[in-house]
Amino acid sequence: MAFLCSLIAGATAFPGSAQEAPSPTPRPLDNGLPPASPIVDQLLQRLSLEAKVGQIMVVAFSGDTPTSDVLGLIDSQRVGGVILFQDNVGRGSPERVRSMTDSLQSRACAPQGGQGSDPGVPLLIAVDQEGGPVVRVGEAATLFPGAMALGASGSESLVMRSASAVARELRSLGINVNLGPVVDVNSNPQNPVIGTRSFGADPAMVGRLATAAIRGQQRAGVLAIAKHWPGHGDADVDSHLALPLLAHSRSRLDMVESPPFRAAVEAGVAGIMTAHLDVPVLTTGESANMPVSLSPKALAELRTLVGEDRLIVSDDLEMGAIVQRFGTAGSALRAFSGGSDLLLFRRDAVQARRAHSEIVAAVRKGSVPMARLDASVRRVLRAKDAVGLLSDVPADMDVPESPEIVASDVAQQAITLIQDGQMLPLRSADHPRICVVQPRLREIAGQEIVVPVTGPATLADAVRALHPAIQVVEVGLDPPRPERLAASECARSAGLVIVGTYNTGMFASQPILLDALRLADVPIIVVALRLPYDFSVVGEIDAFVTGYSMRPASLQAVARTIFGVSGAAPTGSLPVPLGKSYPVGYQYPTPDAWLFPQP
Template sequence: MVSDLELAVLCGQLVVGGFRSTEPSKRFLDELSAGRRGGAILFRRNLPDLATASRTCHALLDAAPSGMPPFIGLDQEGGRVARMPAPVLKLPAARVLGQTGDIGLIRRAARAVAEELHAAGFNLNFAPVLDVDSNPRNPVIGDRSFSHDPAWVAAAGVAFIEGMQEGGVLACGKHFPGHGDTDTDSHLALPRLAHDRARLDDIELPPFRAAARAGVASMMTAHLVVDALDPGVPATLSRAVCTDLLRGEIGFEGVLFTDDLEMAAISALHRVEDAAVASIAAGCDVVLVCSDEDAQARVHAALVAHAERDSAFRARCTEAGTRSLAARRRYPPRPLPENALRAKLDSAEARALLDALTAGASQAGQGNDPTEHGREAGA
């Protein structure tokens, strides 16, 4: 039972971290082994080649305590946000998938990617983007969105989610409650949406409602202020957004991740440990701290200290830990040996699908934006 875990282990299940080294440091593996981390998020810096990716996923799984499989996650959206090296299947940008108008193709594409990620040892993909591409000046979303039409974003997003989860990998709809109509990059500053609630219900929220109905395993918050929901409070830290709206009104039952708490939208205004406590209190289940292992330790210590003195917060940690562990036990990582993995990736079906997607991308006119976004901008 999650409620029987030592408090340090319970709070550890709410922290997923990254590391700057190519492979996990001894410190990171020791923290994972002790139950003080719930898993890892990997980036290109950790995945220079397939052999390294395979070793890392095996090392993370081997380090995790018995009965507590880790999250092993990454951003493999496609287009300009794709972390795994060749020969892993890389999809074109979501906009191109959306322009195909083919729900079946989107679902098959997501399933094919998931099957390869699952074989490599991943059980979580921070995709799809459910933001609506409603602002051409948006510096961070753009072609990561399926469409400017909320209904089509919802339909394509659900197809992607279903394919991903059929392939054995937890999907993650992001960035709730909608990052599409901002002109500020939340890696650099805190964006603000001034729209009224009626506009949110028409444009921003429909894809997230559809994803919740479809059983998406997880979602990720956006680091932005939505005036109509909670003036002045970033969504990641807002109970009105994370609990009242997402849980109470929309009915989402999966795991809620924060976006990276090291991003300037949060870190310029809050210490990372304070933000972590506030986000869990608001209704998030897992906090992401994507590179700084010292910051991860401070976050963990702050969660434990707050839970020791606040019984309501401890109950919230138990609820979050229950969701976190249930998802990982339902979708445990199962990396193949490297040789078997390479054979799995040499799939005629996957190559044919890539050819079809490439042809579709050419016909749809894929945008040319080499700028690297996502939580690893510039890395």
């Protein structure tokens, strides 16, 4: 019987309860996956063909309670993992989330059938807790800024602290895989899906910080999966919707996209996630427009990079980039037969069961060798063993930091001042009233994952904490003329305006809003709430500052910097270029006003 299964044997208790189940003890993973214990091969030999195929599948469900569909996939298909999304764990206490993950593990640990049945095998439980715009766990964990904020800090030690803090919180919730870090190089300012999820535009810097993130996360006992190979940073199409084309040469890939993935492997990453991209140089000789995620040739190249013991993980197999041509079940069979070890499904249980049946049939017919399946299942079981799901192993003994303190440090060290016409920091006494113009939160929810927060949810909330006399005008991301006029009147009435922009280059009316504010003839301070590229389109203003994130810690850090609170100097540097005058690494000279802040 698996180690975790023998511990929880039907328990569904959560931490702090009288019947709390012992937590699995992770191995120290900061130097990569350790050698597998004998239980890996012992367990592999006991699994039926159907259970082996189940082990390479990771499935999902809707709502805050496991559905009959997902429980059926655990019971009947013996799936190897569950991936959680914001509707599962965005709300609720740590106790509730841990109760859910314990109940899922208990279900997976129940053997099926009678004598000689498949043994219970504990689950990989995964999330995308990247920070910034992509988070799944809300109220039960600390919300961190994203990778680009860390890139602006340039600090490997801060990245390692952040990754460790996030991982420890996840591990306490029963989550043992965080699908990150994102190691894509964001070389395209118009990229619709990566942006601030990336550390930045410099391959060496991305690789250096990815190394720190992987080591910090895995040292804390949570598997890291670097993504999205071979690199999604120059895409101009969202692969959730359609298949992006990257018509790069081999030399370009070697110079820009590939270095961070090589660094991830050298750092001991547990696995690499593929992207649904058309990269012809990697699929030469195969059918046209073949996604690398389904390409035997491309996946063989990735296997050479990662070696025999690490996981190759598919991206979501229900994404538009592949399902329109191959379907979910067909994509799953292609991804697996091509070389992937773990197949991610979203919420379509019918397609997940169909994929399971098709892979079982392919192995039975011999079109996919049993040895190929065994190799993937062995990697999956080895990953489970590494996080203490199969055998008792020594734990990392580092003393954990307060995650709230770490998140605050990340947010503050990220703050980047790009322009200042001697406006900042503000002295409250000089500005008795301030107008704050900001996008509506419900419209932000269509652009990034919004979960319940502790602390300020908006820019105005953060400003009000330091300067109560504010007027607030909320506008759409593409504000119509009446909203622009209301914002201009607010600015004129107050005498100074702080305006929050959000991905301005994607919304034609945001620059027009700034034109309307300039007509008010008052000082304008722009805060880019996500992408720093907003600077390129805002026009003439008095100051521009960004924290690369709308998470509470970032909003607080922006407000502290604007008002010159002690310790809040804008020390971040640009992780992406904003034209020739503002290259990667640009840092505004810190004015003396921040060195000698007002009380």
